[in-house]
Amino acid sequence: MRGITLAYVIALGAGLGFASAQYAVAGRPLLGMTQIGAWTSWPRSGSRDIDPYMRAYLVRGVHLPLGAGEGLELIADRDASGVGLDGRCRYLITGTTPTTRGWTLSVTDLDGHAFRLPLERSGFSDAEVVRDEQGDLRIAAAATPEAGNWLPLPSGGRFQFRLRLYDTPISSHANEMRPEILPRINRVDCR
């Protein structure tokens, strides 16, 4: 009886321990995540005080995160109303970006890879984008061509927007960022 109990304790401990560790670092960990509107960021992933979960996640793949003084990466997989981004819908990205030396906005799959679309554009940089009279941003993301700054989407399925701010003073206090200073992702309609 004692042997069975011991075996049960060890099996439960090892199984639950390994499974929970594997689950915790299979994707980007929830610990250390900052949510700013529709955007999520892990500002401490590029600093010395990185948490053990993020560290474990990063070393399980070939990752070179942006350093805290180098820039900040923001990921959105939902629109402003909280609905998951879908290639069958059209989106309008409007608003402003924080002060940066340069930024890029790109469309990727859920693993961070660019889609292989017929048109070779997976993103915009701040130099490429055409702005309106007020200097505001207006990017139309859709699978079919749109007027203005058109960002092609895959014709279906989930995707992410990735906004990378290079050399930005906000990366050190990303936790205090307000949603208004980041571009807003609005869904226009869906097929």
Next chain:
Amino acid sequence: MSVLDPSDQGATLPAYRLPWRSRLAALVRRFALATLAGIVLAGIVHIVTILLIPLVSEHDAATAYMSFGTGGKAELLTPGASGQPDLRDADPATVTAVCSYDLSGGPLRVVARTGTLPLGLSLHRRGGGVVYAITDRAAIRGTLEFVVMTEAQHDDRLAQDEDGETTRELRVVSDTQQGLIVARVLMERPSDRSEAEALATGVACGLAD
């Protein structure tokens, strides 16, 4: 003492002949205790596993790019090139060059020339974590320069410094012997690629002394 006497039945009979109610209660108690012990053990296993992953991982960037830039110049990462592990979460609008370092041979001097495109240099320690990051805005007369060293090498250098004289080099302490120096250049337009590649591969990383 009669066997049929109900008053002392529980005390004299062996455990396996206890009334089924108390046997079940003992079993449940034992199971609950064992489950609790299992959960505590799981917590320990979880924490130890998370802390051990960086020490044993063979798939991290530092291992993947270990042979890069050992000749004293940063080497370009080409997405999709054969025999080269793909960098995950990389921005397609940046050009990345890396330089692997091993401080066992002495401190490393990193020198980068700046251009018109935004350049960032970061120091990634082996086992995850960015030790240091700097951008070309900190450049002095078009040059970014710093020396990477371990804590012990830093102490040596401090001891060698002349008293009262200010040192001109920027010293960065790495808490691991090995790691990567990553140069990232942002291409503002696709036509900037050749300039960006020249900037990124122009980063020198040789022994400091």
